[in-house]
Amino acid sequence: MPKTIAFILLRLIATLLAVTFLTFAMVALLPGDPVDTILGTAVRDPAVEAQIRDELNLDDPFLARYGNWLGDAVTGDLGRSYITSQPVADTISQRLPVTFQLAFMSIFMSVLVAIPIGVMGAYKQSKWQDSLSSAGVQVALSIPNFIFGIFLIWLFAVQLNWLPASNWNRFGDGVVDNMRTALLPALALALAQMAVFSRLIRSDMIATLQENYILSARAKGMSDRYILFRHALRPSSLSVMTIIGISFGGLLGGTVVIETLFAIPGLGFSLINAINARDILVIQGITVFIAVMFVVINTVVDLLYAVLDPRIRRS
Amino acid sequence: MRQRRVVTALAVPLVLAFVAASCGSDDSAPVVTTGDTTGGATEETTAPDDGAEVTTPDTEVAVDTTVAEPAEAGVYGGTVSMGLEAEANGLRPWEDGCASGCVNMSRTIYDPLFAQSGAGDYEGYLADTIEPNEDFTVWTMTLRPDIVFHNGVPLTAQSIADMFPIQQAGAISSGTIATVSLTSVEAADDLTVVYTLGAANSAFTSNLANVALGYVFEPGAAAADPDNFGFAPVGTGPFTLESRDIDNETVVVRNPDYWRTAENGDQLPYLDSVAFRPIPDEGTRLDAVVSGTVNMMQTLRGGTVRDARETGLSMYEFLGSGTGGGMFNTAEAPFDDQRVRLGLTKMNDQERVIEALGNSGISERTTQWFSSSSPWWTQEAADTYPEFDFEGGKELLQEYIDDPARSDGKAAGEKIDVELSCPPDPTLIAAMQVIEQVWSGSEQVNVSLTQFDQSTHIQNALGDLHKAHCWRWSGEGDPSSSLNPFLNDPAESVGNLPNFFDTEMYGWALEALQTDDFDERKALYSQINQRINEQAIIWYSGGTATAIVADLAIRNVDNWTLPSGNVGLGAPDAQTFFAEMFLSDQ
Numbered sequence: 062m063p064k065t066i067a068f069i070l071l072r073l074i075a076t077l078l079a080v081t082f083l084t085f086a087m088v089a090l091l092p093g094d095p096v097d098t099i100l101g102t103a104v105r106d107p108a109v110e111a112q113i114r115d116e117l118n119l120d121d122p123f124l125a126r127y128g129n130w131l132g133d134a135v136t137g138d139l140g141r142s143y144i145t146s147q148p149v150a151d152t153i154s155q156r157l158p159v160t161f162q163l164a165f166m167s168i169f170m171s172v173l174v175a176i177p178i179g180v181m182g183a184y185k186q187s188k189w190q191d192s193l194s195s196a197g198v199q200v201a202l203s204i205p206n207f208i209f210g211i212f213l214i215w216l217f218a219v220q221l222n223w224l225p226a227s228n229w230n231r232f233g234d235g236v237v238d239n240m241r242t243a244l245l246p247a248l249a250l251a252l253a254q255m256a257v258f259s260r261l262i263r264s265d266m267i268a269t270l271q272e273n274y275i276l277s278a279r280a281k282g283m284s285d286r287y288i289l290f291r292h293a294l295r296p297s298s299l300s301v302m303t304i305i306g307i308s309f310g311g312l313l314g315g316t317v318v319i320e321t322l323f324a325i326p327g328l329g330f331s332l333i334n335a336i337n338a339r340d341i342l343v344i345q346g347i348t349v350f351i352a353v354m355f356v357v358i359n360t361v362v363d364l365l366y367a368v369l370d371p372r373i374r375r376s
Numbered sequence: 377m378r379q380r381r382v383v384t385a386l387a388v389p390l391v392l393a394f395v396a397a398s399c400g401s402d403d404s405a406p407v408v409t410t411g412d413t414t415g416g417a418t419e420e421t422t423a424p425d426d427g428a429e430v431t432t433p434d435t436e437v438a439v440d441t442t443v444a445e446p447a448e449a450g451v452y453g454g455t456v457s458m459g460l461e462a463e464a465n466g467l468r469p470w471e472d473g474c475a476s477g478c479v480n481m482s483r484t485i486y487d488p489l490f491a492q493s494g495a496g497d498y499e500g501y502l503a504d505t506i507e508p509n510e511d512f513t514v515w516t517m518t519l520r521p522d523i524v525f526h527n528g529v530p531l532t533a534q535s536i537a538d539m540f541p542i543q544q545a546g547a548i549s550s551g552t553i554a555t556v557s558l559t560s561v562e563a564a565d566d567l568t569v570v571y572t573l574g575a576a577n578s579a580f581t582s583n584l585a586n587v588a589l590g591y592v593f594e595p596g597a598a599a600a601d602p603d604n605f606g607f608a609p610v611g612t613g614p615f616t617l618e619s620r621d622i623d624n625e626t627v628v629v630r631n632p633d634y635w636r637t638a639e640n641g642d643q644l645p646y647l648d649s650v651a652f653r654p655i656p657d658e659g660t661r662l663d664a665v666v667s668g669t670v671n672m673m674q675t676l677r678g679g680t681v682r683d684a685r686e687t688g689l690s691m692y693e694f695l696g697s698g699t700g701g702g703m704f705n706t707a708e709a710p711f712d713d714q715r716v717r718l719g720l721t722k723m724n725d726q727e728r729v730i731e732a733l734g735n736s737g738i739s740e741r742t743t744q745w746f747s748s749s750s751p752w753w754t755q756e757a758a759d760t761y762p763e764f765d766f767e768g769g770k771e772l773l774q775e776y777i778d779d780p781a782r783s784d785g786k787a788a789g790e791k792i793d794v795e796l797s798c799p800p801d802p803t804l805i806a807a808m809q810v811i812e813q814v815w816s817g818s819e820q821v822n823v824s825l826t827q828f829d830q831s832t833h834i835q836n837a838l839g840d841l842h843k844a845h846c847w848r849w850s851g852e853g854d855p856s857s858s859l860n861p862f863l864n865d866p867a868e869s870v871g872n873l874p875n876f877f878d879t880e881m882y883g884w885a886l887e888a889l890q891t892d893d894f895d896e897r898k899a900l901y902s903q904i905n906q907r908i909n910e911q912a913i914i915w916y917s918g919g920t921a922t923a924i925v926a927d928l929a930i931r932n933v934d935n936w937t938l939p940s941g942n943v944g945l946g947a948p949d950a951q952t953f954f955a956e957m958f959l960s961d962q
Contacts, residue, residue: 093835097870099547101473101834105870106550113547144465145622146472146603155621214660218667225669227459227655229624324459324655324664326623334463334623337831 073356080352081134081345085127088341095119095339099143117143117341130345139349140342142335149346152331157350159229160320160327164312166243167250168305174255175301179262180289183297186267194259201256207318210249214323217245227324246323250316254308258301265297272296299366306362310355314347448931450642454959455649456930459661459673461950463623463654466606468598469591470539470546476676476922479587479951481652484628485526486591486611489517489536489584491938491953492852492945496751498581499938502531502592502612504567512578512890515571516564520939523635525594526616533563538595542602543588552588555861556580578892582854614645614955626652636955639941646958662925665689671927674950676920679734679803684925691923692934696948697750697850698920699742700733702796702811703913705842707866707875709784710776710792717912719772720794720821720844722765723814730918732806742916744905745850745859752855752898757905762912766814773820793822797836798846800827807917808846837873847873848920852948855901860885863904874913881907922950932956 139149182191218226230238317329335343466472489503506517523531540561543549557574584590594610615628629649636644655661658680665673704711743761746752798804815821861871863882888900934947
């Protein structure tokens, strides 16, 4: 066990070093100068311009700047946004719960719908139910989530007035109010994932249903429902578990479009604003955080394999 | 059987939702829209529930000082939530760049020293009077008495003097200070402030209406914690900051000790609170106000103005001197040659571009830095802007193409290469395609279209990486604030984006700051506009329409008044004041 933990930690450190270095390099390669973003097109006082350059170490060589940032970051100081003047750690801590909730809700909704559709597709393989669900999945996959989001706003906010069109009520303001603002963006994010999850469950389930122990269970007269959900579903969930882990990590930084569309103050929205403003410290902070979350989530998924499949646990 | 139930369970809510959607919409809001849209002039008349007529200012004539106040008493209480096009960078006037959304927010917390009246001139707000010396290098301003900051500190002349060192070191204010050569700010007595400039500036007052120099903050609090001042701002404004959740919601609540009263003696402000919510997507922002998620919004896009007109909500449009179009980087071949610039401008059909931008019936053809409703507009300048003349443009381009000494280094007879760049906004892309079709149609030009996000687009211009480039100019302020940086030597001014420096033209701009004679100044700006047109440094794509779209119950959206009782400028750039705004109970 200590060996495993050491390996995970080493992997985490190597990943973070690579991610931070590459992000720093990519931001440095972006056209333009952060000073231009701060000062805009106004006439400049050279003294103030020099002061900003000095404060941001913009005239230092690339490696020196990266080294400075890394030195501060390992002590927990991620710096302060030079656009909003908010500490980067505060930016992340305010936005993480929002994106985390969106990601969790969208995954939860996807799984909730994908399991019955996937199981039904496998159970009724090549029958009309399977064809219908396959067609539905194709449609879901081919609709970009922001288009679906626009449709949801039109339907549930503009036409029906059931849910708000945008913005975010924080959990502390009331669960119901929070859910009202979270539902539509989570649903928009869930559509394509639901399609992918149901396809994976279907294909894994088809293979599982041909296993000897399933035939044996059938021979014992167990009901189809019992076999499907008690014996076949768990071993058919390994692939989808992997994808859920990857999707969850991906959603932490990949909800940019939906967060922008619904004006949700999550990590993605913050990240894209920071990129547009060349707000290096915020970009670095959020990227590092997403990388950490990715590694942690993948590790959790690895551990979950063992829970789901006794063969992996024994090996 | 079981599967059928599942399918039914999924389908029923969706079908019900569709049925409800088709039955539930209510587009029957009591709004009458009348519009003379043929010439860009637009007048919107809304009929609120009480039948009283609220007429927004004529949007072509930027300001209508005869706008009647609604004959309705102000009502205390309630919250207005406003959807903004973008989050405010910060709320520190000296440090944080402040675009349209930020100005709205800032006006709840801070008061300006001066503001523009409906007639377009500058009247005192926190300031009572201002007088220049003979050569416009010393300005003596008196403040209104008995005004206190949110933290109880009285506003005195020393407050303004103490703001100065903070402003000098500020990323934003320092630029304005350098532009106007402001060298010192001193308190002569409790309420008298003396501004000393290093160069004549007859339009200095206009700078005291801007966020960078004119929005008054409590210098003691700012000096004590400059980094966090944006999260605990202290001004003299009608509201105080309650919460600031960046990118989500900023809430300001009534300042019970606000110094202003309404004309009828009502203590201002009327509203309990204002919530600002950044909603960057134009469509979602409009949907948010239509669905009641917010009850007011701003837009700076003609296409959204057009869509909002269909919603039945109150429209407060403003088509002032803001203008869109593009510019040539004259430091780059072939745009360093006037024949190319003029030829391409002649081949640019402005009416078709306005149509592509979705601005037909909303904005009008532009010929100079000012719209035809501006007091600075002149016929002489209008006459020099190139008319659409495809063949005439081709002739000029052919002359350059056949020139063996052409500046782009290509052989005589070869096509010209033009890179045209705009931000990836759908309407801008459509406009860009119209221009590209015409230029390419000449068979003299290879046009490549590029798109960069807004920030990169600006960065490219500032870094001189641009060629032919979309841009927006001008505004309602004094012409010197937008024109002077544009005309100054590019070695000294990043604001000279086309990199075209004409010492004579810049001399006229400086001369206009040495007199306060309006006619003399107008003549000088007319000369400048004529030179810009002759040199074809920029092309115009019509005025830029902006609007505030509001719930029918909201009153006093754009007919705010100055402390003198005069009507203010309205809502240029979708910016307004909130002290007199209220929610009607009728």
